[in-house]
Amino acid sequence: QVQLVESGGGLVQAGGSLRLSCAASGNRFSVHTMAWFRQAPGKEREFVAGLTYSGGHGNYANFVKGRFTISRDNAKNTVYLQMDSLKPEDTAAYYCAAANSIMVYTMQHQYSYWGQGIQVTVSS
Numbered sequence: 001q002v003q004l005v006e007s008g009g010g011l012v013q014a015g016g017s018l019r020l021s022c023a024a025s026g027n028r029f030s031v032h033t034m035a036w037f038r039q040a041p042g043k044e045r046e047f048v049a050g051l052t053y054s055g056g057h058g059n060y061a062n063f064v065k066g067r068f069t070i071s072r073d074n075a076k077n078t079v080y081l082q083m084d085s086l087k088p089e090d091t092a093a094y095y096c097a098a099a100n101s102i103m104v105y106t107m108q109h110q111y112s113y114w115g116q117g118i119q120v121t122v123s124s
Contacts, residue, residue, distance in 0.1 A: 002026040002113040004096045009118035012086055016122070020081040022096030022115055033101045034072055034079040037108055038092035039117075045095070049081060050104035059104040064090075086122045093117040 008020040020036070035050035049070040051058045058070040067086075072079040079096065095118075097111035105111065 002032060002098045004098060004113055004115035006094065006096050006115045006118040009094065009120045011121045011123065014086060014088055014122055014124050016086050017082070017084045018086065018120060020083065020094055020096075020118065020120070022079045022081075024077040024079070024098065032098040032113075033104055034070075035097045035099070035104065035111065036070065036079075036081045037095045037097055038090075038120075039095070040089075040092040043092075045108050047106040047108070048094070050106070051079065052102060052104055059106070061106075083120070086120075088122045088124045091120060091122050093119050 003025045005023050006020060012018050033052050036048040037045050038048050039045040047061055048064055049058055049060045049068055051070045051072055067084050069082040096115040098113040099105055099111045
């Protein structure tokens with residue numbers, strides 16, 4: 001079992017930055033692929049970025065490439081999402097997810113564990 005808690009959301013102006021954190025509890029965090037999804041009102045939840053347990057460059061949705069960076073610190077059981085050059089269309093609830101996998105999945109049903117979500121609002 002893995003429990004996930006997100007933090008770091010809030011209100012920011014367009015062009016600004018935020019860093020989301022996802023703290024994991026439970027064992028075997030280091031073997032889980034971690035990902036961030038988001039869901040805007042009236043829209044489906046969508047994949048944002050993911051990173052395998054070994055780290056590396058990460059996988060990103062096209063709409064965040066070059067603006068967002070996912071990273072993890074296995075010693076702290078934490079995954080991060082650095083969000084730069086934020087746009088109003090990035091406004092959404094952001095969710096941290098974990099899958100016991102060596103691959104980055106982009107479909108939400110492939111993730112077993114979820115955080116409660118945290119709101120990010122970007123004003124124009």
